[in-house]
Amino acid sequence: MIDAKTKLVALIGNPVEHSLSPIMHNAVFKKFGMNYVYLAFKVDKEKLKDVVNCFKALEINFNVTIPHKIEIMKYLDDISKEAKLIQAVNVVKIDNGKAIGYNTDGIGALKALKIDVKDKNVLILGAGGAARAIAFQLALNRANVYISNRTFEKALKLSDEIRKKTGTKSFAIPLDRKILREKIKEMDIVIQATSVGMYPNTNETLLYREDFRKDLIVMDIVYNPLETRFLKEAKKAGAKTIDGLGMLIYQGIESLKIWFEIMNEEEMENIMRKVLMEHLSFNRSSV
Ligand SMILES: NC(=O)c1ccc[n+]([C@@H]2O[C@H](COP(=O)([O-])OP(=O)(O)OC[C@H]3O[C@@H](n4cnc5c(N)ncnc54)[C@H](OP(=O)(O)O)[C@@H]3O)[C@@H](O)[C@H]2O)c1
Structure with a gap:
């Protein structure tokens, strides 16, 4: 029940109407008996500074999504090491009146x-915002990171920056x-981090069965559909496949851990997966 003690956690972005974050965070609050509510706000770029100041004054923790993950950094008091490297923030904690920025997208993918x-x-595959977060997190964990992107200059720039x-x-x-098929012979893991294959273009894929191997781990960060054509092709080759829901869930769990510190991760994952699966299967076209 919402009462005078209920606290707000927010998401800001534009658009935000299709975000799955309110569903998964509110499910966790309910399950853990926390008197919090998570709401999404459509925010224009010109209002970002006012919104951050308002959240600081009211001590409201928040998530940041497209297109504000970079711009938001101007208005924060401090930024974590990871977020500085990635040059994007998706979580803000208000701590003693100061706004501190973090990035949990990369750690979310690694945990998945x-x-x-x-x-x-x-x-x-990809050099956009999500690929960038994953690439830096992999590099921080001492993986060798190969980047392939449609706009090759972006792949060159990102790999240069990582080095x-x-x-x-x-x-x-x-x-x-x-070229990729040859290179994949040396790979242990392939991560599809472009928007190719996402609803409604569900038949699109950058790679096919012949390009994969049995002993590869293949992840697609697209979660609508859950089993993309890319993952289907990898599965046909016998590779171990991981869908995009894990990254979504773990970046959310990492946000909650930053805001609330100690929580039961396994229980959070179970409840988030349950509500997201229900939502995705009943409401497939709206995410
Ligand atoms: N599971 C999760 O938690 C999670 C989190 C974040 C994002 N995602 C998903 O990840 C995808 C990428 O998100 P983002 O934020 O990184 O987007 P973004 O910054 O807009 O980057 C899009 C990427 O996709 C590439 N791309 C787009 N169309 C392509 C095509 N037809 N052929 C080849 N490459 C193409 C772009 O290449 P160019 O540079 O050449 O344009 C770029 O590398 C989206 O589908 C998003 O829903 C999932």
């Missing part, structure tokens, strides 16, 4: 992989199927 990535060769800022091995590869 569920393996130690040290010295593993990882190929990331310079983390000292980790990182290379750019053209998004060319023949």
